[in-house]
Amino acid sequence: MSKSFLFAVFLLLFTFAMKSQTFTSTVIDEKTKEPIPYATVQFSEHGGLVTNEEGRFSIQLETVPTPTDSLHITSMGYEKTAVAILDLGSTIQMNPKPIELQGVFLFDKTFTVNEIIDKVKERFKENYSTDLIHNRLFFRQTNLNHLDKLNIEFKKSTIEELDKELLDSILRITPRDAAYYTETLAEYNTGGEKPKLHIIKAAELYDKNNKGSMEALSEKMEKIFSDNVKSNSFIQIKSGLFGTKVQVDSFIQAKKKDKEMDSLSDSKDEHFFNSRKSSLNNIFSQLFFQEDSKVDVIQKSGRYNFTLRDYTSIDDIGVYVIDFTPGWRADFKGTLYVNMEDFAVMRLEYQNTKKLRNIHLLGISYEETVYKGKTIYKKGSDGHYHPKFIEKEMVNKGGIDRPLTVKEKNRHVKGKNKQNELALHLDIVNISTDKFEVVVFDSEKVNGGEYNSVKENSTAKATYLSKYNPEFWKGYNIMEPNAAIREFSVPAEEAP
Numbered sequence: 001m002s003k004s005f006l007f008a009v010f011l012l013l014f015t016f017a018m019k020s021q022t023f024t025s026t027v028i029d030e031k032t033k034e035p036i037p038y039a040t041v042q043f044s045e046h047g048g049l050v051t052n053e054e055g056r057f058s059i060q061l062e063t064v065p066t067p068t069d070s071l072h073i074t075s076m077g078y079e080k081t082a083v084a085i086l087d088l089g090s091t092i093q094m095n096p097k098p099i100e101l102q103g104v105f106l107f108d109k110t111f112t113v114n115e116i117i118d119k120v121k122e123r124f125k126e127n128y129s130t131d132l133i134h135n136r137l138f139f140r141q142t143n144l145n146h147l148d149k150l151n152i153e154f155k156k157s158t159i160e161e162l163d164k165e166l167l168d169s170i171l172r173i174t175p176r177d178a179a180y181y182t183e184t185l186a187e188y189n190t191g192g193e194k195p196k197l198h199i200i201k202a203a204e205l206y207d208k209n210n211k212g213s214m215e216a217l218s219e220k221m222e223k224i225f226s227d228n229v230k231s232n233s234f235i236q237i238k239s240g241l242f243g244t245k246v247q248v249d250s251f252i253q254a255k256k257k258d259k260e261m262d263s264l265s266d267s268k269d270e271h272f273f274n275s276r277k278s279s280l281n282n283i284f285s286q287l288f289f290q291e292d293s294k295v296d297v298i299q300k301s302g303r304y305n306f307t308l309r310d311y312t313s314i315d316d317i318g319v320y321v322i323d324f325t326p327g328w329r330a331d332f333k334g335t336l337y338v339n340m341e342d343f344a345v346m347r348l349e350y351q352n353t354k355k356l357r358n359i360h361l362l363g364i365s366y367e368e369t370v371y372k373g374k375t376i377y378k379k380g381s382d383g384h385y386h387p388k389f390i391e392k393e394m395v396n397k398g399g400i401d402r403p404l405t406v407k408e409k410n411r412h413v414k415g416k417n418k419q420n421e422l423a424l425h426l427d428i429v430n431i432s433t434d435k436f437e438v439v440v441f442d443s444e445k446v447n448g449g450e451y452n453s454v455k456e457n458s459t460a461k462a463t464y465l466s467k468y469n470p471e472f473w474k475g476y477n478i479m480e481p482n483a484a485i486r487e488f489s490v491p492a493e494e495a496p
Contacts, residue, residue, distance in 0.1 A: 022474065023088045024058040027051050027073060030093040038376065038389060039075035039094070040315075043085070049477055050376075050389045050439050056480040058470070059085070076314045076337065076347065097313065113308040116320055117301050119343040120336075124298075127344040128289045129384035132191040132451040136442045138478045141279060142435040142485070143180040147428070149399070150174060155423035161224045162422055181205040181485055182462065184276050185476060189446070189454050190284055196451070197277045199460035203472055204272075207490045208464065228420060233410040273458045283390055283436055287375065288348055294371065295332055295350050303330035312337070314346050315378075326353050331371075344385050349374045363402035370395035370433075386443035392436045399429040439479045466490040 027036045035055025042048040043059065051057045059071070071088070073081045078094040111119070150171060154164040183203045189196040288295045297304055303326070310321040318340040325333045334350035351372035359366045373392035377385040408420040465472065467489035468481060 022058055022060050022470070023085070024056065024480065025088050025090060025092050027055045027057070027075070027092050027094060029078075030095050036075050036078065036094060038374070038391075039073055039078075040376075040378075040388070042072045042074070043070075048388075048441065050479055052437075052480045052482055054480075054482055058477075058480050059088075060473075060475055060477055074315050076319075077312050080316065113306045113320075113322060116308070116322065116338055116343065117298070117306055120298055120338060120345060121301065123343050124289055126383075127342060127385050129382065129386070129445070130191060131382070131384070131445050132189065132448065133386065134444045134446045134450065134454070135188045135190065135386075135440050137186060137188055138439045138441070139182075139184045139186065139276065139280060140437045140479060140481070141182045142433075142437075144433040144435075145175075145178045145180075146431045146433075147174065147176045148397075148431050149427060149429035150176070151427040153425040153427075155403075155425060157422045158420045159224065159228045159422065161228070167424075175207075175210045178210055179206065179484075179488060181488070182272075182276070183473075183478065183481075184462075185473075185478065186276070186280075187454055188280055189451050192448075192451055195277070195281055195284070196454040196456055197273070197280065198454050198457055199273065199276065201473075201476070202272070202276070202460065202462040203465050204462040205465045205468060205485065205488055208466070209490065229408050230410055233408045233419075270458050272462050273456075273460055279436065280438070283392060283438060284387075286392075287387060287390075288345070288350075294356075295348070296330075297324050297332060297334070297336070297348075297350065298345070300330070303327050304332075309335075311340075317341070317346070319346055331356060344379070345377065346385070347374070347376050363400060365397070365399040365401075365429075367397040368394070369397055380443050380445075382445045386440065387438070388440050390436070390438040390440075394434045396432050396434075397429065398432075401427045437479060441477075 027039045027041075028034060029036055035051075037051060037053045037055055039051045039055070040048055041051065041057050041059070049057050049059065070082045070084050073083070073092060073094065075094060077097055079097045081092065081094050083092055152167060152171065154167050157163055181204070183205075185200045185202070187198040187200065284290075286293050286295070288298060291299070293299065304324045305327050307323045307325075308320060309323050312319055312321055314337060320336075320338040320340060322336040322338060323334070324336065331352050331354060332350045333353050334348065336345050337347035338344070339346050352370065356368040356371055357366060358368075371394050373390070375387055375391070376389040378388045380386050402425070404424045404426055406422045410419065463472065468486050
């Protein structure tokens with residue numbers, strides 16, 4: 001057997017082995033050694049990733065055309081860095097890029113900050129497309145629920161099973177903290193009257209035990225209810241001055257119908273699809289250039305104060321760094337990074353400066369305390385800017401501090417002592433945090449036929465994971481999860 005043949009076989013096996021590997025690395029600042037979040041990692045003309053909030057990324061070599069390709073890493077304020085894929089280490093260092101205004105940026109005309117903002121508005125249609133766009137994206141949603149207060153005071157019950165012991169058991173099994181993560185790789189078409197979603201692969205990461213415990217409790221409560229309450233009664237639910245009535249037999253029929261519908265349809269799968277689509281629709285409809293966006297810094301620029309703070313570069317393009325603060329009837333502060341040549345916003349960072357909603361009425365409260373995020377845009381082959389990375393975080397706080405009385409009333413039963421009654425006082429505060437991360441790998445303008453060719457799969461299933469498994473996404477490039485997701489795991493003795 002010739003040496004050249006053996007060398008060819010060895011080279012083939014080596015190449016195959018390398019292409020089947022996954023490399024994980026962290027992009028850091030060369031001087032401070034701090035991670036660089038949301039850097040762009042490009043490995044082909046249309047293929048790339050974004051580092052997560054910890055500067056981490058993973059790359060599946062089998063998705064790269066050849067194993068000798070280099071990664072090109074860019075981040076605002078840093079020199080562009082090229083690294084051969086086969087030379088990837090655990091860290092990649094980037095050099096801060098010194099900005100010397102006179103030597104780097106030459107101006108034909110000096111604009112005031114308000115003139116720059118006016119030009120951003122004038123060029124909305126040229127810079128941001130309303131065409132039909134086909135996107136391939138990765139979408140991660142994190143939902144964290146924290147019961148900040150859970151006090152239920154038992155007052156009275158005429159039903160033997162509905163006693164303080166049952167109430168205490170409810171309080172014991174109710175999780176004070178719960179985390180729910182979803183990851184979805186999908187094709188998503190925007191620009192038409194109805195956005196279209198096709199889920200390629202998806203995962204859910206949470207503790208099934210919490211859900212199972214609450215479902216078992218719900219079934220137990222339904223049995224107690226049906227065993228003790230007459231079908232021809234009605235239930236009066238009262239909290240303070242306010243109350244409502246529900247006919248028992250209609251309630252029972254409605255519950256039966258719900259169970260029959262669940263058995264006939266895959267409603268849980270449809271719920272997952274619909275929730276993914278609804279979230280994506282909301283995210284894309286709230287981009288700053290959309291007419292009804294909450295982040296109205298450009299649409300209603302007269303309500304904001306702008307300051308030209310600095311100059312920098314993104315992808316070797318000079319940009320204005322403009323800070324904004326709220327003025328009259330405005331809600332946000334943040335920073336705009338505006339292209340000096342075409343006045344497109346290439347990056348936007350924003351955060352609310354006051355509660356967007358603050359409702360306190362008769363023991364009921366609801367507050368929207370946090371609404372913040374960042375979006376990175378990149379110019380596509382169609383000459384328009386498209387979002388490449390979107391991060392959005394919302395924190396809501398809801399509470400109830402009210403008495404609650406549930407009474408069974410039946411006109412066929414005489415005597416006040418003949419009817420059932422349950423009396424409680426509720427003092428509950430819940431804090432919900434939703435974080436959305438979207439990485440758009442590719443955005444392509446399409447015609448109507450191509451737009452409609454995306455077949456929605458409303459019964460697409462998400463794979464349940466009781467702990468994070470990086471092998472699940474083998475063969476796909478996604479956004480690397482943060483430490484909280486990587487370390488999430490259902491305790492072994494409780495895992496279903």
